[in-house]
Amino acid sequence: MPTILSLFVTFKATLKCNLACQYCYGRDNHAQGNEMTDEEIRKGLQFVKAYATLAEAKRLTVCWHGGEPFLLLHRLPALLDEAKTLFEDSGIQVQHTIQTNATLLLPQTYDTLRRYFNGFVGVSMDLFSRFRTFPGGVVSTDLAVKNIDAALAAGLRCGVINLITQDNVGKIPEIYDFYKQRDIPVRLARVFPISDDDTLSSPMYVSDEEYANALIQYFDLWANDPQPAPNSDLVKLVADLLLGVPSICLREANCHQRYLALSPGGDLFSCAEFDVPESIIGNFLTQSPEDFALSDARDRLAAQAPVPDKCHQCRYEPTCHGGCFRERFMLGYPFRCHSNQRYWDHIVQWIERQGAGLYLLKGKPLSEKQELLDRIFKRQP
Numbered sequence: 581m582p583t584i585l586s587l588f589v590t591f592k593a594t595l596k597c598n599l600a601c602q603y604c605y606g607r608d609n610h611a612q613g614n615e616m617t618d619e620e621i622r623k624g625l626q627f628v629k630a631y632a633t634l635a636e637a638k639r640l641t642v643c644w645h646g647g648e649p650f651l652l653l654h655r656l657p658a659l660l661d662e663a664k665t666l667f668e669d670s671g672i673q674v675q676h677t678i679q680t681n682a683t684l685l686l687p688q689t690y691d692t693l694r695r696y697f698n699g700f701v702g703v704s705m706d707l708f709s710r711f712r713t714f715p716g717g718v719v720s721t722d723l724a725v726k727n728i729d730a731a732l733a734a735g736l737r738c739g740v741i742n743l744i745t746q747d748n749v750g751k752i753p754e755i756y757d758f759y760k761q762r763d764i765p766v767r768l769a770r771v772f773p774i775s776d777d778d779t780l781s782s783p784m785y786v787s788d789e790e791y792a793n794a795l796i797q798y799f800d801l802w803a804n805d806p807q808p809a810p811n812s813d814l815v816k817l818v819a820d821l822l823l824g825v826p827s828i829c830l831r832e833a834n835c836h837q838r839y840l841a842l843s844p845g846g847d848l849f850s851c852a853e854f855d856v857p858e859s860i861i862g863n864f865l866t867q868s869p870e871d872f873a874l875s876d877a878r879d880r881l882a883a884q885a886p887v888p889d890k891c892h893q894c895r896y897e898p899t900c901h902g903g904c905f906r907e908r909f910m911l912g913y914p915f916r917c918h919s920n921q922r923y924w925d926h927i928v929q930w931i932e933r934q935g936a937g938l939y940l941l942k943g944k945p946l947s948e949k950q951e952l953l954d955r956i957f958k959r960q961p
């Protein structure tokens with residue numbers, strides 16, 4: 581198997597969720613309600629350790645995801661202590677992250693967040709929109725905002741993925757201000773259709789054009805702000821376009837090798853978001869880590885969604901690689917291509933106005949990279 585220096589593993593430890601968001605990955609994860617037992621989580625951690633060792637990983641990120649991971653709050657500390665012991669002498673640097681809907685981000689979670697998650701919590705939101713609902717249909721946003729504000733007041737830090745829908749696509753300045761006021765880094769995302777037929781049927785979807793315009797508007801607010809909101813996502817994107825490297829999975833080649841998700845019942849997926857029955861690549865309860873490492877299931881899956889030929893002629897290939905693998909697999913084409921090209925063209929024009937250019941820093945010495953990045957981002961806090 582190839583060496584994977586930095587491995588990213590998601591534990592979908594529970595598929596239970598107190599919300600029933602209309603755009604949930606599988607649309608019905610919350611209804612399945614499957615959940616790992618402590619013993620399954622233990623086996624999963626052992627499997628991951630053995631697999632990371634086989635892959636000669638130096639760094640491992642374990643993301644606790646769901647469903648809603650705070651439903652397991654009472655079980656997590658003991659399991660995270662066990663994980664610490666398990667990896668103690670492995671030579672692998674391990675960090676844990678957690679991704680929540682924030683409705684259970686209550687004071688009783690704070691100690692766990694400080695102790696095991698470096699005081700940081702990842703939240704999914706759709707501010708000024710109405711699709712993150714409780715099962716009865718009540719929108720969860722006000723409660724999530726209240727909990728986020730209380731967590732920030734208690735000294736915790738947050739990062740948010742905010743979905744753009746028809747409801748909030750006209751409220752980009754308000755979204756920018758909301759996160760700026762709270763010093764929250766945010767990534768704007770778009771609801772992914774389960775099939776192409778989906779896309780026109782619900783106001784939770786925006787078109788390529790609408791999404792690109794929203795991203796451009798957000799970027800301009802940030803770029804023209806004398807005291808810009810902290811936004812590691814934009815900084816990384818600009819840096820990627822200068823350096824010719826991808827910094828997040830959505831722009832990586834072969835993400836199926838570096839990402840892995842564990843699900844209740846033992847199913848292994850190539851990432852947390854790519855969790856349809858056709859994308860199962862193994863089972864951590866019935867398969868040994870050695871067998872999984874030797875299996876060609878990931879490559880067989882990847883072969884079903886190859887990078888299209890047009891990408892090899894595209895100037896963004898070094899920072900895009902055909903976009904998200906799951907999206908190519910599910911829809912048969914790179915779903916983000918049109919909006920990304922429009923958005924990145926806009927950023928490249930901005931980069932050029934800063935006296936730089938696309939991939940200008942590719943292969944340049946570190947000192948030169950540092951100097952230009954410092955100059956471009958010098959106005960950043």
Ligand code: SF4
Pocket residue numbers: 890891892894895896897900901902903914916917918920921
């Ligand atoms: S921007 Fe589009 S054409 Fe270019 S590499 Fe990405 S998916 Fe392929």
Ligand code: SF4
Pocket residue numbers: 829830831832835836839850851852853854903904905906907
């Ligand atoms: S399939 Fe898509 S979401 Fe999953 S790791 Fe790959 S790029 Fe990221």
